Amino acid sequence: MSIFWELPKRLSMKTEKEELSPKITKLKELTYEIKIGQAMTKDVVSVSPDITMCELREVLQANRISGTPVVENGQMIGIISVEDLINAMGVCSPISTTNNREVTSASQEKMTMASVRESMTMTSVRENMTTTPETLFADEPLARAVSKFNKFHFGRFPVVNRQEELVGIITQDNIVSAMLKHLETSYYQEESLIYPTDRILTDRILEDLIADEVNLILRYHVNALDFDHAGEASSKLKKTLIRLGIPPQIVRRAAIASYEAEMNLVLWGEGGELHVKVQPDQIKLETFDTGPGIEDIEKAMQPGYSTAPEWVQAMGFGAGMGLPNIQTCTDEMELESTPGEGTHLKTTLYLEANASGFLGEGATRGRETNPQAFGHA
Amino acid sequence: MTLREILEIIEGKTITENINLDQEVKMGCGSDLMSDVLAFTHQGTVLMSGLTNPQVVRTAEIAGIQAIIFVRGKYPPQKTIDIAEEKSIPLLASKYTMFETCGRIYASGLPSCGVFDLTSHQWDAKFTGDE
Numbered sequence: 001m002s003i004f005w006e007l008p009k010r011l012s013m014k015t016e017k018e019e020l021s022p023k024i025t026k027l028k029e030l031t032y033e034i035k036i037g038q039a040m041t042k043d044v045v046s047v048s049p050d051i052t053m054c055e056l057r058e059v060l061q062a063n064r065i066s067g068t069p070v071v072e073n074g075q076m077i078g079i080i081s082v083e084d085l086i087n088a089m090g091v092c093s094p095i096s097t098t099n100n101r102e103v104t105s106a107s108q109e110k111m112t113m114a115s116v117r118e119s120m121t122m123t124s125v126r127e128n129m130t131t132t133p134e135t136l137f138a139d140e141p142l143a144r145a146v147s148k149f150n151k152f153h154f155g156r157f158p159v160v161n162r163q164e165e166l167v168g169i170i171t172q173d174n175i176v177s178a179m180l181k182h183l184e185t186s187y188y189q190e191e192s193l194i195y196p197t198d199r200i201l202t203d204r205i206l207e208d209l210i211a212d213e214v215n216l217i218l219r220y221h222v223n224a225l226d227f228d229h230a231g232e233a234s235s236k237l238k239k240t241l242i243r244l245g246i247p248p249q250i251v252r253r254a255a256i257a258s259y260e261a262e263m264n265l266v267l268w269g270e271g272g273e274l275h276v277k278v279q280p281d282q283i284k285l286e287t288f289d290t291g292p293g294i295e296d297i298e299k300a301m302q303p304g305y306s307t308a309p310e311w312v313q314a315m316g317f318g319a320g321m322g323l324p325n326i327q328t329c330t331d332e333m334e335l336e337s338t339p340g341e342g343t344h345l346k347t348t349l350y351l352e353a354n355a356s357g358f359l360g361e362g363a364t365r366g367r368e369t370n371p372q373a374f375g376h377a
Numbered sequence: 378m379t380l381r382e383i384l385e386i387i388e389g390k391t392i393t394e395n396i397n398l399d400q401e402v403k404m405g406c407g408s409d410l411m412s413d414v415l416a417f418t419h420q421g422t423v424l425m426s427g428l429t430n431p432q433v434v435r436t437a438e439i440a441g442i443q444a445i446i447f448v449r450g451k452y453p454p455q456k457t458i459d460i461a462e463e464k465s466i467p468l469l470a471s472k473y474t475m476f477e478t479c480g481r482i483y484a485s486g487l488p489s490c491g492v493f494d495l496t497s498h499q500w501d502a503k504f505t506g507d508e
């Protein structure tokens with residue numbers, strides 16, 4: 001899972017002095033409390049400038065990273081990323097000197113993988129790296145990193161100590177993980193102190209988010225047919241929403257919709273992405289997959305319609321109630337699908353108190369029809 | 378109704394450790410269909426199920442199910458127990474069938490989850506003629 005804050009544009013225009021005003025909100029406060037050194041990744045993979053781009057590719061792949069600092073004699077002399085690798089591939093192409101893009105791409109297509117690989121062994125990291133990269137100091141507050149990510153659109157910054165020695169690397173994911181970790185610990189502390197104020201506390205954090213016009217975006221990757229982990233994304237989402245102080249009934253609806261959507265990615269979509277955007281007034285929940293798509297959306301939406309084979313039913317799934325459940329639990333739902341290309345589900349839940357939904361009408365009716373239902377217990 | 382009372386009524390056993398047997402459940406639902414559990418339960422429901430795979434526990438967590446009773450004397454695999462311990466969802470066992478387990482508990486006064494719009498529309502359309 002990766003989480004990041006979509007930062008309000010105006011943040012980058014403010015001076016640091018303004019941000020330190022007494023009206024500073026909890027989240028911003030945190031970015032001054034936490035040091036870059038606490039949030040960064042410490043085990044940095046670095047490469048020598050003399051390895052070939054071909055070797056670089058293997059290093060990036062093996063470590064699942066998209067960029068890495070270049071170090072020579074203990075000094076960081078540059079940074080190199082996947083983009084540089086792609087650029088290098090272009091330069092290696094025989095006709096790349098031409099300005100005509102069509103010709104270039106056509107000839108690139110003809111170029112065999114072997115010749116690309118061969119040319120990649122002839123160019124070194126030194127020739128392709130960015131020299132004098134932007135860096136951050138480990139003892140600076142996280143706020144510095146936030147403004148630098150806003151200013152330069154790089155994926156990562158090397159972190160150095162005051163002797164200019166490389167000590168770590170920081171990404172936007174690192175920043176949010178560190179902030180969430182801090183929020184979590186302060187919750188536990190306050191919860192055990194005075195339980196009843198817990199709600200007030202969580203409300204306040206959501207208000208902080210609102211005040212900041214910060215959108216929290218949660219992204220989960222869901223694997224096809226992985227039943228050991230199916231549902232985990234929605235389970236994590238549920239916890240995070242509770243932590244953010246979203247009202248429990250809305251959390252339950254969001255979790256149910258997300259779980260049904262996640263199961264559809266697992267079962268039908270050949271895996272995919274679940275993205276949740278928490279905004280001050282609504283939660284937007286979307287899934288994307290590049291699976292087989294849906295031929296007849298109207299049919300798929302009917303309660304009870306399912307293409308589930310027997311082994312799926314044996315697990316308790318395939319009742320054909322997933323899409324109808326999602327519709328009942330959300331305030332808006334849009335399902336787009338192209339057979340052979342994939343499916344895109346878009347839903348919205350309003351955070352206002354009287355929004356219609358899962359425990360609105362249906363539950364009221366339940367109570368009326370069965371007068372015992374709530375009186376007993 | 379407390380879990381302790383339920384255990385007496387169904388002559389059941391506990392599966393997970395450290396269950397607070399004095400916790401109250403408000404209503405019950407018997408189902409082997411996960412989507413039905415999500416659609417037709419409320420917070421605080423006790424779920425009776427003949428399925429014992431880990432997905433039952435995950436579904437229960439998402440739906441806010443308070444406890445799960447496995448019927449027909451079925452014992453869940455370790456993976457299911459592990460997840461239930463992790464999520465603090467009590468697992469209980471009943472040697473009786475789904476019908477009898479639910480029947481005993483219902484007859485002792487625990488209500489069902491009620492009738493939901495999602496299905497009552499269909500009922501009205503097919504049987505009562507008004508929608």
Ligand SMILES: Nc1ncnc2c1ncn2[C@@H]1O[C@H](COP(=O)(O)OP(=O)(O)O)[C@@H](O)[C@H]1O
Nearest residue numbers: 264268269293300306307318319320322323343
């Ligand atoms: N992401 C998807 N990609 C392809 N087909 C899908 C997708 N989601 C749903 N479907 C199709 O729509 C049908 C109905 O979905 P749903 O209402 O969730 O019921 P169920 O998952 O129980 O079959 C599925 O059986 C499947 O054929």
Ligand SMILES: [Mg+2]
Nearest residue numbers: 263264322323
């Ligand atoms: Mg489904």
